[in-house]
Amino acid sequence: MxxxxxxxxxxxxxxxxxxxxxxxxxxxxxxxxxxxxxxxxxxxxxxxxxxxxxxxxxxxxxxxxxxxxxxxxxxxxxxxxxxxxxxxxxxxxxxxxxxxxxxxxxxxxxxxxxxxxxxxxxxxxxxxxxxxxxxDINSADALQWAFDVPGQLAVGDVVRGPYADAAGSPIHPADLAAIAVVALTQDGHSGQRYHVTGPQSLTHREQIELIGKTHGRELRYEQSDPAAARAEIAPHAPADLLFATWEAHLDKAAPVTDAIERVTGRTPRSMREWAEAHPA
Known part of the structure; x- marks a missing residue:
């Protein structure tokens, strides 16, 4: 255009x-x-x-x-x-x-x-x-905004939350932005419904450990009681949907699609790149 x-x-x-x-x-x-x-x-x-x-x-x-x-x-x-x-x-x-x-x-x-x-x-x-x-909700940095991972890491090396083994496929905000920019400025995307995820399925524990390795910190994910965690976030987030999604991915990988690469023509940014861009 x-x-x-x-x-x-x-x-x-x-x-x-x-x-x-x-x-x-x-x-x-x-x-x-x-x-x-x-x-x-x-x-x-x-x-x-x-x-x-x-x-x-x-x-x-x-x-x-x-x-x-x-x-x-x-x-x-x-x-x-x-x-x-x-x-x-x-x-x-x-x-x-x-x-x-x-x-x-x-x-x-x-x-x-x-x-x-x-x-x-x-x-x-x-x-x-x-x-x-x-x-996907488990691609949307749900762990970050539901349990304030940056805030927890600002005061220590432990992130507390439910379901350490629940898998997500976190997407870098710049990648979601990139596919939006293509669709806004180039022809050929009208009438398309793109299923968008990050490039890799990672458990909550793996995400936190990866952030730690990126910044040279010994970080760990400490599993909290799911009922208590649900009550804590329910006023601020769609708790029922989040917990159902996490529970469904306790023993299977999160969905991973190729939409970002297919539409933008570039390899999606990794979780490590996200961590490098957020030193806090």
């Missing part, structure tokens, strides 16, 4: 920030939507604007003159954003969705799938070109 202009929602999240950086690096005009532009600390090459997916009134101006939009389901106003984008003449939408969706089911399997499936259907109904990046 020549002269493409892209709106990135949730621009201060790791994936959103990386999308902004990658678009700026290839010379694509980008507008970064964030709740607090003064605190966002985004690249000077991006146009940073205030907006909130929980405040639909702030969204119409954000999509004005845009050709493409990256959407992350981080607020109740996503349907209003889609409607505003359609009315503004936006041509292309890339949505970070979930692999929990079952396209053949009459009823979606859980609340996460229900929300994302509803957004997918609204995007399809808008008539805009669309690409869905369906991310």
């Amino acid at each position: 020549d002269n493409t202009k892209i709106l990135v929602t949730a621009a201060s999240t790791p994936v959103g920030r990386s999308i902004v950086e990658q678009l700026v690096s290839i010379g694509v005009p980008v507008r970064a939507l964030t709740r607090d532009p003064q605190q966002a600390d985004l690249l000077a090459g991006a146009e940073v604007v205030a907006g909130d997916l929980n405040d639909p009134a702030s969204l119409a101006a954000a999509v004005e003159d845009m050709d493409g939009v990256f959407v992350l389901a981080m607020g109740a106003g996503v349907p209003e954003l889609i409607e505003a984008a359609k009315n503004a003449g936006v041509k292309r939408v890339v949505f970070q969705s979930t692999a929990e969706i079952d396209d053949d089911a009459d009823q979606q399997p859980n609340d996460v799938a229900v929300v994302h499936h509803g957004i997918e259907q609204a995007i399809i109904g808008s008539g805009m070109q669309w690409t869905f990046l369906r991310l």
Whole structure:
């Protein structure tokens, strides 16, 4: 798409920030939507604007003159954003969705799938070109945000959490951003649902040990009581889905797909590369 202009929602999240950086690096005009532009600390090459997916009134101006939009389901106003984008003449939408969706089911399997499936259907109904990046929950740094691994490692060499042998396939945020950038700026991806994971299945224990080896630390994963851990994270994360996924992968590998390499043309970044980029 020549002269493409892209709106990135949730621009201060790791994936959103990386999308902004990658678009700026290839010379694509980008507008970064964030709740607090003064605190966002985004690249000077991006146009940073205030907006909130929980405040639909702030969204119409954000999509004005845009050709493409990256959407992350981080607020109740996503349907209003889609409607505003359609009315503004936006041509292309890339949505970070979930692999929990079952396209053949009459009823979606859980609340996460229900929300994302509803957004997918609204995007399809808008008539805009669309690409869905369906991310596995155990590829989405769930261990990091559910149990604050950086915070635990800041005060010691032990990470406490449930199910040391549960497997995930963590994806580097820059890789998820890269596939979004391709879908936003290149033809051939309209109508695609990409199942996106990281490049390797690793248990919780293996992930923490790998982080330790990368930084020369003797780190270990200490298994906590699952019931207590569930109660701790339930107010802040989709605990039922997380625990069901971890329990299902206690004795089998996590899914690994080739979507990143197939779409971007480059080998996905490893867990070691993620650790090297996060010295804390």
